[in-house]
Amino acid sequence: MTSSSLMFTVRRCQPELVPPxxxxxxxxxxxxxxxxxxxxxxxxxxxxxxxxxxxxxxxxxxxxxxxxxxxxxxxxxxxxxxxxxxxxxxxxxxxxxxxxxxxxxxxxxxxxxxxxxxxxxxxxxxxxxxxxxxxxxxxxxxxxxxxxxxxxxxxxxxxxxxxxxxxxxxxxxxxxxxxxxxxxxxxxxxxxxxxxxxxxMARDPPRITCNHLEYKQIFSPNTIKEEDTASLVHRSFFFRASDIAALRLLVPFHLRQCTTFDLIASCFWCCRTKALQLEADKEVRMMCVVNARSRFNINNSPLVGYYGNCFAYPAAVTTAGKLCGNPFGYAVELVRKLKAEVTEEYMHSVADLMVIKERCLFTTVRSCVISDLTRARLSEVNFGWGEGVYGGVAKGGAGTFPGSTYIVPYKNINGEETLMLPICLPSEDMKRFAKELDEMLGNQNYPTPSAHNFAMSTL
Missing domain, CATH: 3.30.559.10 (Chloramphenicol acetyltransferase-like domain)
Structure with a gap:
């Protein structure tokens, strides 16, 4: 039985409330x-x-x-x-x-x-x-x-x-x-x-002190086709150590020390933009989720025990033509600068902006968002049965926004440590994305495991 044809039956008890x-x-x-x-x-x-x-x-x-x-x-x-x-x-x-x-x-x-x-x-x-x-x-x-x-x-x-x-x-x-x-x-x-x-919480009075390109609203009568969620398919792509090494060789020497996150985020941004076939003069955004806990100095201690949201997603902005027409290092340079933007003041500025602009949504037009879940180590959660075979997000896309993805640590059936990127795109765009990724990695047979080719309609 193949994974794509796997069917099974689940018998459920009635949902119940579990109180403290x-x-x-x-x-x-x-x-x-x-x-x-x-x-x-x-x-x-x-x-x-x-x-x-x-x-x-x-x-x-x-x-x-x-x-x-x-x-x-x-x-x-x-x-x-x-x-x-x-x-x-x-x-x-x-x-x-x-x-x-x-x-x-x-x-x-x-x-x-x-x-x-x-x-x-x-x-x-x-x-x-x-x-x-x-x-x-x-x-x-x-x-x-x-x-x-x-x-x-x-x-x-x-x-x-x-x-x-x-x-x-x-x-x-x-x-x-x-x-x-x-x-x-x-x-x-x-x-x-x-x-x-x-x-x-927002300050009194609230004041926006930083530049927040992630919240710049774009009103266009021609919404891009990626927003047609009815045609979306879900698929995961995997990056082996050799794939990361191949991406690193694509950047100039002074960027060789960039992080794996920088490489995968830039790769995703470039391949996705090319797959969407946007006009060259259209503005595109990459927003990177940055955990801000270490940016605060509260009683000389990080936010130990804080389980609320404590992150921002600053945006790199360019045009589709520049992103796709320049060498790969261009995208990497834009992405790697983003993390330094998030400071304690930046977080306060976001909170103030939420009050001033009535809790607005981030820019979704021609945008994508990426989060690094490698440090969350969710597969290590142990209820007594050992570490999980898998622990993490169930699909790409966050909420109703399909342009988001996550970098998730994953160990395949052979025990090989890889990094997984679950994404969702319209069917034809997904095919182009896979082709662009093949070419960037220099691997015309990628992905090799059959499960990588398994696509499914919106979950």
């Missing part, structure tokens, strides 16, 4: 002005996959995880509440203690039957995370929706909608680690969560 295991404060907590911007108001599906472990045969992962979740929510009690919207579209958490949505399920499939398809796009993903009515909304709904699916082989899959207004990848990792620690018998999380959203 002990009483928690009944209060209302404001989200920061970074948290509640328009670009964060979506649920991001993430997935964690675990193999059978003989020493755990007496333990039911569904019961273990459910019990541990209720204990974890005592510490992360805002997640058991509900998001409300106040004046000026300000978001807040009503800490009601109602709980998160939890679904127990069983599937008539083994991990081995997935073959090398244990990465985005996942076959039958809609079976692994049930679409509870209203689950795409974030206001007055459970903040977390989790489905734990037991497999025939004894392994299991944890799929979850992560409400982005409550936290970023670092926050997700912190919560998942705490949940896993409780599942392994800990009495409390090793890192105590802190709210501290006031750190990233």
């Amino acid at each position: 295991a002990a009483p928690t404060p009944r209060e209302v907590k404001l989200l920061s002005d970074i948290d509640d911007q328009e670009g964060m108001r979506f649920n991001s599906p993430v997935i964690f996959i675990y193999r059978h472990k003989p020493s755990m045969v007496e333990k039911d992962p569904l019961k273990v995880l459910r019990h541990a979740l209720s204990r974890t929510l005592v510490y992360y009690y805002p997640l058991a509440g509900r998001i409300r919207e106040g004046a000026g579209r300000k978001l807040m958490v009503d800490c009601t203690g109602e709980g998160v949505m939890f679904i127990e399920a069983e599937a008539d499939v083994t991990l081995d039957q997935f073959g090398d398809a244990l990465h985005p796009p996942f076959p039958c993903f809609q079976q692994l995370l049930y679409d509870v009515p209203g689950s795409t909304q974030i206001i007055d709904r459970p903040i977390r929706q989790i489905q734990v699916t037991r497999l025939k082989c004894g392994g299991f899959i944890v799929a979850m909608n992560w409400n982005h207004t409550l936290g970023d990848a670092a926050g997700l990792r912190q919560f998942m680690t705490a949940w896993a620690e409780m599942a392994r018998g800990a009495h409390r999380p090793s890192i105590q969560p802190v709210w501290n959203r006031e750190i990233l």
Whole structure:
């Protein structure tokens, strides 16, 4: 059975609310002005996959995880509440203690039957995370929706909608680690969560002090074809160490010390722009997500325990003609400069901009966004069954914006460490993207594993 033809049946119990295991404060907590911007108001599906472990045969992962979740929510009690919207579209958490949505399920499939398809796009993903009515909304709904699916082989899959207004990848990792620690018998999380959203509230009066090209609004009567989400397909591309080395050889000597992130982000930007066949004079943007935790000096300590959103995505801007017509080093030079733009002042300026411009959305026209999830190490989350076979995003694209992607660490079926780039594009553009990437890497047979060629309609 091939991954593209894999079909299986999932039997689900009725969704139920899992509340904190002990009483928690009944209060209302404001989200920061970074948290509640328009670009964060979506649920991001993430997935964690675990193999059978003989020493755990007496333990039911569904019961273990459910019990541990209720204990974890005592510490992360805002997640058991509900998001409300106040004046000026300000978001807040009503800490009601109602709980998160939890679904127990069983599937008539083994991990081995997935073959090398244990990465985005996942076959039958809609079976692994049930679409509870209203689950795409974030206001007055459970903040977390989790489905734990037991497999025939004894392994299991944890799929979850992560409400982005409550936290970023670092926050997700912190919560998942705490949940896993409780599942392994800990009495409390090793890192105590802190709210501290006031750190990233707008100043009084708000003032924009930095240049924010990522929020420059472009109004065009001719929206680009990539926004036709009905024709989107999902596909993952993989970068081996040899591929990174090939990209590094394409840049001039003074850029050879650039990071792997710089290379992959630039490669994605160039190949995607060429695939979209944009007119040469059209402005294009690459926005790079930068974790700003280390940019703050609060009591001489980083934001330890902070699980809210603490990042910005500064934009590199050029024209399609310049990006595609110049050597690869041109794009790398633009991308590598972005990270230095994010300072504590930059973050305050973004928060102020959100208030002044009514929580506007980032620029989506001819734009793309890339996040580095390698440091989140989500596959290392261990509930007692060992590290995951996979841990990370369930697909490319964030919310309703298809131009976003992530760099995810991935170990293939042969045990080879690679970096994965899940993306979504219209079908014909995806074919051109693959061709452009082939040529850039100098590998006409790329990608070699059959799973790399597996494309699926919008998940």
